Amino acid sequence: MSPTPTGACCPEFAAVSRRGLFRGAAALAGTSMLFGSTAVTASAAGTRPARNVLVVLSLRGAADGLSLVVPHGDPAYYTARPRLAVPADRLLAKDGFFGLHPALAPLVPLWDSGRLAAVHATGLPAPNRSHFAAMEEVEDADPGSRARVGWLNRLLGLDAYASPLQGLAIGSGTAPASLAGPQPFMAASGIDQVALAGDDKWDTTKGRRSSLERVWGAADGPLGAGVRSALASVTDFAPVLATPETPANGATYPSGDLGDALAAVARLVRGDVGTEVVTVDHGDWDMHTDVGTTEWGRLRTEATEMARAVAALFTDLGPLADKVTLVALSEFGRRVVENANWGLDHGYGNVMLLAGAGVVGGRYHGTWPGLGTTADADLMVTTDYRSVLAEVVETRFGASVPTVFPGLSRETVGVMRA
Template sequence: MTMPTRTPATATDAAPCCAEFARISRRGLLAGAAALAGTTTVLGSAVVTASAASVVPAEAVLVVLSLRGAADGMSLVVPHGDPVYYAARPRIAIPADALLVKDELFGLHPELAPLLPLWDAGKLASVHATGLPAPNRSHFAAMEELEDADPGSSARVGWLNRLVGLDANSSPLQGLGLGGGVPPTSLVGPEDVITASGVGSVVIPGDDPDEAGRPRLASLHRLWDGDASALGRAMRATFAAVDDFAPVRATSETPANGAVYPNGDLGDAMAEAARVVRGDVGVEVITVDHGSWDHHSGLGTLEWGGMQHNARELAEALAAFFTDLGPLADKVTVVALSEFGRRVQENASWGLDHGYGGVMLLAGAGVVGGYHGVWQPLSNTLDADLTVTRDYRSVLSEVVLSRFGASPAAVFPGFVRETVGAMTGI
């Protein structure tokens, strides 16, 4: 059928369920950030040929929030109208009478309540039964495929790198990866971007006086400003990008408009993203990773890492982010997605194993609120998956077309999109 259109949480360490995914658990995702604190990495082509362009405020900002570990879309947006959902999950299904904003088929997880103001304003949407063009149950391979978004190509270029590259006057500031020194695949490519653990780390390492009181940065300029080599040009581009980022560093660390973020990595990252938007230095794309969605066991628990905790943390972080932005929210769109979904049928450990289809959440500017997508009835067998009826690139194509006026064909080579209807102006 076709669908119609705090108290702060406290994070504590927990072991991930999946051995393959252990290295990118919620804490593991940011493990490198501490080691890289106080550093900036300008990445992209091996030879940087120009300094950063003059700062031009961004007309639109896209925040891509990756729910690492394969989030169960049928827990976040529950298909209560499909009877197989309850038959396949007798212990972990969300009761229909607890769901929020139900229609005849779907309802939101009750812990997503902080997002109801966005829903009521028509600025929150879900697109169910989305995913890769073919099943891929490996976390790492699926992440790579999802973020490269160019099946069959030998070029390792991410879709967000292609997006920022469509601007002839692109600057390293246009693409920012928050959370560490290694960019997600979506940002990798020939266009220069920045990755950082936070706003305060976008500085030149050692930018303080030495033991004799002499400024180290002045020494770095003397060393590199006249150097005609590729490294010299790269260093000058780095200096310029860090200088142009100064208005962001000057923004208040205190959230605006009374916004209160949940304790934990996601709240911290979204607060940093809001500072970037408030600084208005031309950043158009921000990536944020959030781990521990690999629910092989204990999916329904309230403890850190359980679905109830994760859903609440996600909702509180997004609600605080849009509150923090105030009027600036009118130019910001958030897309939350995961590398794949979970199986239909629960396992013996009160959890779900790796599956196929999932859900994408969209919030903010340009979003057509409500439930979107095409649903095929579930099957209650051991290996049953949620069938993907919309390639995730169709959703992202609408986002880049609606918010940036970008050609979907240039961002997703060779892909022919289907209409989803989740964004305006399509």
């Protein structure tokens, strides 16, 4: 008999609004938002094939990495979680110390083929248990700076190809702080929402577009430049809209926002209009109650959806997966010791999952610090999360790590092939 799930989370996470964490110049397409704060227009940049594609999957609400990738070799884990610990004999892809939660079974083929890896005990340089503040700190990735420029925007800024098509936040219609900054990007609730509102089959004379072009075609300032950039981006995005929605290679996505978003990512990759950075948010991982067991609970539900959606993405992509790398991370982890409500409170260190191109997979990376069993025990951070991301941007994009992650004292992780 399991407790009745409450679905409760802390008020801060429930109230988080990230709309103020980015800047944009134009909003055009219903629920879609096209942003450009520079004078470079998409029509001037044109389109080009993507060199590689980075998908950043944010597990919102502070996922419990100790449940997703279980340190079964640390006896303190089982002492601290008499009800919530995942039994060692239920773990998948198990080595002498770690194993995957059984809900991650759809990802085991990626693991076995060397295309999925985990890096444990990662996180911010110092604990930050506020969802809002930690999200912004993780996504700015520039400690001490007052500039509102995210690490993905800095990555985009290294390329002279300055098109809004280069970066896309998909699924919510808003963009994370990681994309905020001077480089143009897009955000949309779905692929088909990248359109000009009113420019449809009923607008037979195409008056909507022509009127906007007439008003803004020669307008000075960032707003005029943004509108022109957005109009050109809608046109240049057409090959993606022409790409069939039906998944390829027998892929089946789970129902829900994450499945829809990753199906859109596959369609985007096939359309190939030069998008190289995609962000996707997933779930409510803020589980102060009802984390549950391998048989019931909120963690099993969220982990199952995430695993099925990621596995479907790489199946759908087929050979195109050779250019796609996915990184899954969360703003912080959970406490080691379970609470009285079958839940876990805000913690510190966490696990990062990496899948796809360039990943040194089938392995657990990182340095394990050991667990404590006091009420306030944390998984301590031994690897700065930026060191993991640094390997990704350097190996996949040839990026300057000091530019993308200013001030980083980099550690060698070994999770990406040089």
